[in-house]
Amino acid sequence: MEVNGTMLWYYNVCKREVWLMSRAIVPDQHDENVEIGRFIHERTYKRNDKEISFGNVKFDVIFRSKNQITIGETKKTSKYAEASKWQLMYYLNQLKEAGIEAKGILLYPEEKKRTEVNLTDESRECLQKMCLDIERICELKRPPSAEKIRFCRKCAYREYCYS
């Protein structure tokens, strides 16, 4: 399975989720958190109507000034800020590899908050390691075991892990 930005997000929340996703085990689509996330994605910032696709990547929003491209990723909550940061880093890196220098902004409309994300050489190195580890996890015959973490409570896979 090809590594993508969503996998980077899962990887930084729970390694078991990466494996479940790689096997196309879909989380509970009626889970409250999945539904709210979908609603925000569909409604917020749509007034800009600037979603674009780039390879296998879709960016929520783009701000463009004279000599700077800024891509945005809309999130429901900043509780997963670290995971969201790496997801956006992955997109920035994809653009960089295509010769496009860009900055990123994480948008949290419900919290009226935004955070800048910048790609550095160091973060590119980390990304590379994460991508290799994601590939390793995807090749495992069994998922990494479920470990109770603070994200389990709101995870749409919790039925699968703990029922």
Ligand code: SF4
């Ligand atoms: S319920 Fe917990 S262990 Fe299971 S996939 Fe979600 S975060 Fe990972």
